[in-house]
Amino acid sequence: MPIPTSHTAIATTSLRTLSAITVPTPIPSATEILIHVLWTASTPLDLHQNDSGLLVKYPHILGDGIAGTVVSIGENVQRVEVGDTVFGFSWLKQEGKAHQEFAVVEEWMVGVIPEGFSMQQAVTLPNNFVTVFHTLTADLGFETPWPKPENFVPQNEQDLILVWGGASSVGQYAIQILRYYGYGKIIAVASARHHEILRSYGATYTLDYNDTDIEAQIQTLGEVKFVMDCIGSATGSVLPISKVVKAGAKVAILLPVIVRDSGEDVQPVYGMDVENVDGVSWEEGVEVRGVRTHFYHHNEFFKEHLQPDIMPAMLKEGIVEPNKQKIIEGSTLLERAEKAMGALRRKEARGERLVWRVADE
Template sequence: MSTHAAVVTIGPGLPLEIHQVKTPKAIGNQVKLRTEWTASTPLDLHQADGGLLVKSPQVLGDGFGGTVVEIGPEVSRLEVGDVVFGFGWRSQEEKAHQEYVVTNEYLLAKLPTGFSLQEAVTLPNNFVTAWHTLTKEAGLNLPWPKPENHKPQTRDQWILVWGGSSSVGQYILQVLKYYGYKNVVATASKAHHERLRTYGAKECFDYRNGDVSDEVQKFISLQSNGNGHISFIVDCIGSRTSSISPISKIAKPGTDVAIMLPVIVKDAAVGIKPELSMDVDEGVSWADGVERRGVRTHFYLDNQFLADKLQPEIMPSLLEKGVIKPNDQLIVEGDTLLERAEKALSKLRNKEVSGARLVWRIAAAQN
C-alpha cells in the first residue's frame, strides 16, 4: 500500500508534524479523492492545542475539496475526474488535512459550475452544522425539496443567532430566510451587520456592547407590542463568558437554546492550553424552563434522510441556486504543507480573522 503526507497533531500544544500515512483503496461505496483545498475550523485548534477527543498522532481537518481518483464498486453517482467537496470526521482516512481522503459517496457533493474549490470548502462542515441545528435542536421543519409557496407555521417566532457572522451563523440565517422565517435577529460586530441583514437578519446587535442582552429584549418587545418571546437561540460561539453568559440573561422559560460544543472556558493563546468543556450548564445560571443542549453535528447521520440527501444533494443545490453563498475566504499562503497548516492554526489562535474562513491548499491539482 502506498503512502501520502498528512498533517497530524502529536500532543496538546506541540508543533504539528507531517507524517506519511497509508493510502487505502476505495472499497464498497467509498471514493478516494486527491485533496486540493481545505478550510480550517476552531475544532482544529481545540484538537491541536487542547487535545479535545484526540488520540495522538491524529490527522486534523474535516472539510475538503478535491478530485476523485478512485471509486469503489458500489459507487453509483460519482466518477473518476469529478471535482467534489465534503465533510468527513469518522476515521483518519476521512480527515481533511492530507493528500488523499477516502470516504463514503454520501459525504460528497459535486462542485457546481461557476464555483471554485476555495469557495466550496467554506461550506460542508458548517452548512451541515447549521441544518442539523435547525432541524434537530430547534425542531424546525425544513422540507426538501421546498414546496412552492411554502410558509412554515412557526415563521413568526423569534429566533436569535448569537455569532451571526460566524460560518455556521451565516448559513443558519440564509437557510431560515429561504424557508420563510421573518423574525430572526443576530449578534455580530458592526462591520458585518449590513451583510447579515441581506442574509435575513431583521436586526443586528453588537455583541461587544455591555448591555446587548437588554438591547435584544427591548427590540423584540417593541416589535411585538410587549408580547415578544424568543423561541429559539443558537449560540454559534460557545464561549462561557462572551456568549453563554449573556444568552442566559435573555433566555426565558419556554426558550430552547442550542450551544456549539465544546464550551470554551479559556481561549487558546500562545503558550496557553485552552480549557474546554462539554457541559453547557457548568458555571452558568439558567432560568427554570429554559431548555439547553449542546450541538453534536457528528450525529447528523442518525437521520437517514439527511445522511442520504444533505451533502450530496441539498448542499450543492442551494449553492448552485444562490440560496446560500460561500463564506469569504482568507487564503493562507506558505511554501510547504506544514507551513500552511501552522499558519492557519496560528491565525485561529490569535483571532486574526472575522466573518471569513481560513482556506489553504493541501496539494496542487493534477493534470
C-alpha cells in the first residue's frame, strides 16, 4: 500500500479532552517495523492519562495495544516481513503508540498473529499478557521457564495464590498462565457471574468480592502466600488484601493505586506508593510492590522472546485464549476513541475488552 507522509492520531490534548491530530508518518530504522494499525484495545491507563494527565506531556498519543499489517521494515529486521499481520504491546515512544493509523516499533515488540485468530481477538493479549509474565517473575519471584521443561513442577506449586480481579483481562491471563506452569492453588476473586469461566481457566477457588465476609472466606482457605491485585483500588482491593496477608507474603499491585475513580463528573485521584495508601496498614514482613510493566524489557530474555515467540505460541497452542471483546463502533476514528473512553469511565466492560478499529484496510 502507498505509505502517506502524515496520518491521524488520537491524543489527549488537555484534561478529559481527546483530539484527532495529524502527525508525520515515520520511516523505520534498521531494527524497526512500520505497522498500519487496524485494531486496538482500550485500557485503564488510557483513562488515567486522559482524565488525570498521569505521566503525560501534551499532546500525548494514547494506546499501547496494536494489531495491524506490516507495511515497511528496517534493513536488519529478521522475524517479520512486509504483509505480516502482527500484534504487540508498544509504549516506548509516541511514534509507536497504538491509537494512530501508522506506528513504528522495535521488532521485539510484536509477534505474528497465528492462523485462525482475528486481529480483534489477538489485540486483547499483548499489554496484559506481558503484565502477567513481568509480575509473576519480577514482583512475585515465580518460575516461568520457556520452553517449559517436561515434568516441570514449580517450587511454589501448593502455595495459595490470590488473584484479585480474576475477571479482568490481566486476571484471566494470570490464571491461565499460572495453571500452565503448574501452580495448583489459585483463589480468584471476581463477580459471581464470572466464576464458571475462571474455574475453567484454572482457578481452584472462586470468591465474590461483593460478599461482606470476603476476607473471612479467604482466610478459611489457608495462609495466602502470594497476591496479584489486578484492580489496584485503595478501598476495593488494597484494603481487604491488607487484612488477610501475613508476614512473609508477597503482594503485587497494578499501578496506579486508584484512590478515587474517574466518572462523568468526577475527577480521579491516583497514587503510586503502594506501601503508604491512606487507611491501609500492612503487617510487618509483608512485601508489597507496585507493578511497573513498562520495565519488562530489562529482562533480556523477555525482551527477545516474550512478544515475538511466547505470546504467539501460547495463543496458537490454546494455553491462553483471547478475552471476549466488546466492539466499539463509530463513523470516525475520534468518535470511536471517545466512545471507548466513555465506556471505560462507566465500567461497561465486565470480563471483556473494549476493542475498536483504528484504520481501514
